[in-house]
Amino acid sequence: MNNLQKNRIIDTSFKTVGLLFTLLGILILVILLYNIIRVGYTRINWDFLTSLPSRKPERAGIFTAIIGTLDLMLLTIVFAIPVGIGAGLYLEEYAKKSRWSTLLEINIANLAGVPSIIYGLLGLGIFVRFFGFGGSILSGALTLSLLILPIIIVATREAIKAVPPSLKEASFALGASKWQTLQKVVLPSSFGGILTGVILSLSRAIGETAPLIVVGAMAYVPFIPHSLFDTFSILPMQIFTWTTRPQEGFAIAAAAAIIILLVITFVMNGIAVYLRNKWQNKLS
Amino acid sequence: MKIKEKIIEILLKLCASITIFTTIGIIAVLLFESIAFFKNVSILEFFTDTQWTPLFSEKHFGILSLVSGTFLTAAIAIAVALPIGLTIAIYLNMYAPKSFRKTLKPILEILAAIPTVVYGFFALTIVTPFLQNIYPDLETFNSLSAGLVMGIMIIPFISSLSEDALYAVPKSLKEASFGMGSTRYQTAIKVMVPAASSGIIVSVILAISRAIGETMIVAIAAGQQAQFSLDPTIPTQTITSYIVQVSMGDAPQGSIEYKTIFAAGLTLFLFTFLLNTVSFWIKKKYQEKYE
Numbered sequence A: 001m002n003n004l005q006k007n008r009i010i011d012t013s014f015k016t017v018g019l020l021f022t023l024l025g026i027l028i029l030v031i032l033l034y035n036i037i038r039v040g041y042t043r044i045n046w047d048f049l050t051s052l053p054s055r056k057p058e059r060a061g062i063f064t065a066i067i068g069t070l071d072l073m074l075l076t077i078v079f080a081i082p083v084g085i086g087a088g089l090y091l092e093e094y095a096k097k098s099r100w101s102t103l104l105e106i107n108i109a110n111l112a113g114v115p116s117i118i119y120g121l122l123g124l125g126i127f128v129r130f131f132g133f134g135g136s137i138l139s140g141a142l143t144l145s146l147l148i149l150p151i152i153i154v155a156t157r158e159a160i161k162a163v164p165p166s167l168k169e170a171s172f173a174l175g176a177s178k179w180q181t182l183q184k185v186v187l188p189s190s191f192g193g194i195l196t197g198v199i200l201s202l203s204r205a206i207g208e209t210a211p212l213i214v215v216g217a218m219a220y221v222p223f224i225p226h227s228l229f230d231t232f233s234i235l236p237m238q239i240f241t242w243t244t245r246p247q248e249g250f251a252i253a254a255a256a257a258i259i260i261l262l263v264i265t266f267v268m269n270g271i272a273v274y275l276r277n278k279w280q281n282k283l284s
Numbered sequence B: 001m002k003i004k005e006k007i008i009e010i011l012l013k014l015c016a017s018i019t020i021f022t023t024i025g026i027i028a029v030l031l032f033e034s035i036a037f038f039k040n041v042s043i044l045e046f047f048t049d050t051q052w053t054p055l056f057s058e059k060h061f062g063i064l065s066l067v068s069g070t071f072l073t074a075a076i077a078i079a080v081a082l083p084i085g086l087t088i089a090i091y092l093n094m095y096a097p098k099s100f101r102k103t104l105k106p107i108l109e110i111l112a113a114i115p116t117v118v119y120g121f122f123a124l125t126i127v128t129p130f131l132q133n134i135y136p137d138l139e140t141f142n143s144l145s146a147g148l149v150m151g152i153m154i155i156p157f158i159s160s161l162s163e164d165a166l167y168a169v170p171k172s173l174k175e176a177s178f179g180m181g182s183t184r185y186q187t188a189i190k191v192m193v194p195a196a197s198s199g200i201i202v203s204v205i206l207a208i209s210r211a212i213g214e215t216m217i218v219a220i221a222a223g224q225q226a227q228f229s230l231d232p233t234i235p236t237q238t239i240t241s242y243i244v245q246v247s248m249g250d251a252p253q254g255s256i257e258y259k260t261i262f263a264a265g266l267t268l269f270l271f272t273f274l275l276n277t278v279s280f281w282i283k284k285k286y287q288e289k290y291e
Helices: A001-042 A046-050 A062-095 A097-114 A116-132 A138-159 A165-173 A178-207 A208-215 A235-243 A247-282 B002-040 B043-049 B064-096 B098-113 B116-134 B143-167 B170-178 B184-195 B196-212 B216-221 B239-248 B255-289
Strands: none
Touching: A001 A165, A001 A247, A001 B064, A001 B116, A001 B143, A001 B184, A046 A062, A046 B196, A062 A097, A062 A138, A062 A178, A062 A235, A062 B002, A097 A138, A097 B002, A097 B255, A116 A138, A116 A208, A116 B002, A116 B196, A116 B239, A116 B255, A138 A178, A138 A208, A138 B002, A165 A178, A165 A208, A178 A235, A178 A247, A178 B002, A178 B116, A208 A235, A208 B239, A235 A247, A235 B116, A235 B216, A247 B098, A247 B116, B002 B255, B064 B098, B064 B143, B064 B184, B064 B196, B064 B239, B064 B255, B098 B143, B116 B143, B116 B216, B143 B196, B143 B216, B170 B184, B196 B255, B216 B239, B239 B255
């Protein structure tokens, strides 16, 4: 009886600790968001979004950083999405079980675990120096594309796997070729899953700072990039440089820029979760 | 028609091959510049010197001080994330009502979606001042605050992946344990965690790998002084934050400063590669066990 009671007490206390830890995680999230909003909200206005960076914290804005981030994302989409989906299609639909395909799979799993700053060194060695693109927005976008490629490939494969084989077989029975089947049947019905993965990978890319510092993103860019070979700044880079300044005013500006970055990140994640739920319901 | 199909297949194969070129590119770039580096600096000095001062006039190239900073911050992070993450995983799997679990897991995963530069800001402007209230001797830049915040960031890695592993344990095991009259706690500790151990270990290894590769939190909150020390209250430098420091300056190509970041990067790559390989190997073994 005594033993039984003891076990029950241990069981209940563990339940309490587990609940507390879970709530602690959420509490920390709330503290983080609350403090950033408390510090930064005073600077959120139209001027902040449309002003150039400045030496005076109260006049500094994020215009070039936002444009840089948007340009960078656009280029990354152009490079990474076709290649990522193509690679996913190949691995799921074409590659036969061979040493080569096993190697490809192990390699992709490994790439997903390489720290992002190493991709920065890759970009520096290959795109900035070897190809001579310099610390340009093109080098940045190519580096980011390689970084998110494994995420897009894995998401594409998962989405294609979920397409019922009967759909494909029906298409083949109608005399469609392999590519016609992929193009007209497999890709459209896995579209939701692929899109979810793509948005998640972009929401990761938009917050990446370290690899782009290595590739050469600038702390201070007083103009909008006009060509692929222009230097660039991005929102996380702006946050980083403001955070490391000693003046109080820059901490406020950094907090305001963080609010903008978090809104973008959360909206993208929200859309991805919404799409995933919608798509899952449709298939089942 | 046939030709078109063939061309498309080749194009898609090329897309997949880019991932191989990426790996080759990483290794080639790191090795190429590191070999140039080791022509100037002896390997013995690199591994035994306890000072790292390539940016000073009196240069030392002892990677140990960067490695100690890297492992110190990562160890603090794991010390936070492992107990909390694993407890959360067990709680969500064994105790929490289903609806609760379905809401809480995504909320916790938000922690992993926040950009790391935001955590750096949080560590420097909120956590460090808070810790200084408790322990006034804490310096403005320190590995304690950076490590703690990094730990918070990787809680969802451990909690979500471990919960997935617990979820994958056959129901019959759990029911058999309950049938013997065990409490949920006994079932969790004696049956579920051992049965899911490989999945849990993989999640922890991935978390460690993530922690030693983490850059922005340490670059912002831990300072820029490479020190061969395990004191968490003083400034330190990790491999990653050193690379950031050099990149923020303008080290000319071919200079020794420029080459150091590749030698440091190669060291980091080897650590994470080792960890990823071990986790891959465990995962593979585990899959065989269940088939």
